[in-house]
Amino acid sequence: MSDSEGPIEWRSWEEGLAEARKHGTPVVLFLSATWCEECRRMEETTLSTPQIRANLREFVPIKVDADRRPRIRDRYTVGGFPSTVFCTPEGEVITGTTALGIEGLRSVLERVREVFEEREQPGRIPRSLRETEAPAGELDSGIERRMAGQLEASFDEQYGGWGEPPKFPLPRTIEFALKRDRNGARRTLEAVRTHLHDDYEGGFFRYAANRDWSDIAHEKLADGNAALLRTYSNAYLATGEEAYRETAARTVEYLTTTLWTGEAVAASQAPGPDDSYGAPEDRTDPPVDGTVYAGTNALAVDALLTYYAYTDEGDARRFAERALAHLDGLIDGGSVAHHAGGERDVLSDQARTLGALTTAREVLGDEDALASARSVADHTIETLRAEDGRFRDGPSEGAGLLTDPLYPLDATAELADGLVDLAVLTGEDRYREVARDALAAFAGASDRMGPQLAGYGTAVSRLLGGPLAIRVGAPAGSDLHRAALRIADHEAIVVPGAACEGAVASVGERESDPASSPAELERAVGELFDADSP
Template sequence: MGVNWRQWGKEAFDDARRMEKPLLLSISATWCHWCHVMDEKTYSDPKVVARIEQDFIPVRVDADRRPDIDRRYNMGGWPTTAFLTPDGNLIAGATYLPPQEMLQAMDAVLQSQDDRGLWRQRPLQRTGVQPEAADAILAEILLAYDTVYGGFGRAPKFPQPYVLRFLLEEYVRSSRDELREPLVKTLREMAEGGMYDQVEGGFFRYSTTRDWSIPHYEKMLEDNALLLGVYLDAYLATAQDEFSRVARDLCRFLLGPLRDEGKGVFYGSQEAHQEYYLLDQAGRAKLGPPPVDRTVYVNWNALACASLIRAADVLEEPHLAEQAERTLAFLLDECTLTSGPAYHYYADGPHLAGLLEDQTALAAGLMEAFQYTGKEEFLHRAEGLIDWACRSLWDDEAGCFRDTQESLLGPVWPFMENAGAALTLLKLHALTGEEDYRERVGLILGNLLARWKDYGYMAGELASALRLYAQGSITVVVSGPKAMELARIARREYLPGKVVSPGEPSDEDRALICVGDRCLAPVKTKEELRQSLSKIRTEPLRM
């Protein structure tokens, strides 16, 4: 006996109105241990099931497949248990509820007339762009830094790749030891502790303890793809060989249990299985690996592509870029409309077109492929995705992007996704020179600055966008018979905000480096290019 879950959609809300019943929304995930426990205990309890059937319209949503719904109603973790009015307003919510607490919660909801309408909140009033706000975010990051064990905050402790990325960028820009120490210590503690699978590779989702010793054992494609990029660039910036080793292990993990070699794509996650991960290699072989969620998420696959292309340069492993190109081909052919947006996920076909994060993540992955290969088609497809988002998701009143084109409940203007969009638009501006992209970034930053304090130190991606907007991208344009060799040198140097692109055909080797609207004299040899890039790193604002 169990709950007869319904799909999220107009029909469920129409029935709720007609029958005058609230909705019970369960937001779950395949990798979530406590979601499975709640299904086995609470949603299999006869009293709970009978009460739901009598008084509620039960709706089940997968958090990964419907991030737009998860954003609106998540109560701080998974499973999320939310009670909604027939108009979609939040009445009350919780995370895991055992059977007796679930019965009490349902009683309280039925007696309550609370209709807060949290989803109706409009974006806060815009401010002007304040580049100095990046300093305030950096101060929050350093305040949250755990000087004993690394990381940020206490427990549970998450990897925070966007915070680490901003710390890395700030260290490279300034060479300040007080920024290097939290960066290096955190990356080292995560890789040497229980957060990292020392047998098979791959980071677990988070640590339940402050010292990284006891992880929550699911492995997510998104986390590992983002952390791969951080470890690669941290290796270049700090010359810590162990970071290179971790990056190589992460590549093997991504191309192992999470890889569909037939389609050339990546699966979403591998489930938590504590008994398995406490065994050595021989014991694991006998037990068999934890199940894998075989859903193909477009945004996460695009993140993996961007990091693998980066790894191809940093680790000098060209086959990694070839694997990423295979993935991008699938995403473009099977998960993207020719004249429209990318879908969110693929499971026996593509589903849910037009979410903001898929357009920006796929565009970013395509731009990495363009820089690596010089193939104009990658850049054109990136432009197409962003242009669609600007036409279909842009909100002039708010000065930022909505999360989706269509919603039963009205728009949301997501903070994190707009910060990511700002970085993608700045990179596209650097590669194309199209000023509209940069102008939109100014509006986005004005919107996000009005609400960044709600996110505190976790606003690292916004801080990265603020710095890049204020200082300008570093563009390296290469041409001549040895253009690809020059491009490879330029790509392998780590500088925040750097892009590399082919120039006009020429019989003479040349690399032109510009920071914003300021350019150095052209260089002709690989050694001159290295010296110029080194100069930018040490004297970025005094050229």
């Protein structure tokens, strides 16, 4: 049987680049995801034809799961999934595109082969990897104001949401707006719930292609659902509206049934057949990718404990504790594995795990979680921090462009948030200073950040202006601790079992008198902020 008659012999990233360098052969990288319907169709149609397989004989074919290899994803994705990327043997990019039909791919393969043979076009390094200078600037309250102004300017007054289509739910942007543009946040929460929430099976779909939230992409990703669980829980805290709590409860159910592996939360659920979103009786159960990712489960732990803190719903706590136990098994000396046996020290995993552990200390009073949080933070600072204060997305090693540093702003903002929490929980200002340096490294670009990066504004605000911290002398689970968790500020930090009488609230240098009851605590917090009002 000839090469063109058998299936494509996909190589792994490392194996494929080594082979390409050995033979001086160009690479075709097929970057896909288990939940991606376009990826599946391209594999079953375009990539299964004999003529395409024959053309691929002059390339080294590499297939990478974008969820399993996030650092490859972030360097090589071209406009979405699938990404079909053509590279030099060294892993530099020649060109790339998304899904292609048979003739389209044949044409590109022929042109790339000609270009490579004639060396007309050397490989290139993406701009995000070539910009090595940090856009540093001063951190001040103007950053938060500018971010709020950008949200106001980009808000869709007719349909809700921010920015141009496609419309993603942007959970952290909604949380930023809950304190700074309540109307925009509520209108977007309603649009997301109306259009992206699956009322029958539960969970949220990934995004809508059109401005009016139509043309839904029906895949469901666990990290997106976990983030929205936290957002709707925080909306319930901020407004007291039962509809937000009900949406959060349905999302808890989805994460802990459909996506539950028995010990943690699975990665994603693929979309069903195109005709399966009509009448409920016509539905089929789309497949679930059972891979357990550290960052995804850290988000789930954070969200489940946040929901539990506001509702006392015991099931949410129990599932959070089980996922936290699995997450603990992925941590070794502060180094977090992306999944069992996977790569380590991915910045987003480190940042989200830190957030889950600090939340476990706040909500459950878990001292072991606090010790792990210190370990994760210290390891991240030691291994991923650059001289200018920024954090790399992972180790500076690997094949292809993995050796080129990438400094992701969104993960940096998540890490800074966790470090601010850790500084309050431990009393160690060094964590706050690391967060300050990391955020300042991007401050010069704050006027150019779109609404999807509002989490940066939240992190800067919490660093400079507070956050509200409530230290409770009573243990976790006491009436005073539960009341502290339900103070209507989702950016606050609660420290149970603190060395104080009653509960003491503080913002920066200002501190309330001790409160001995939930009612006194609520008054004390109100007076603290009233004193700061003009």
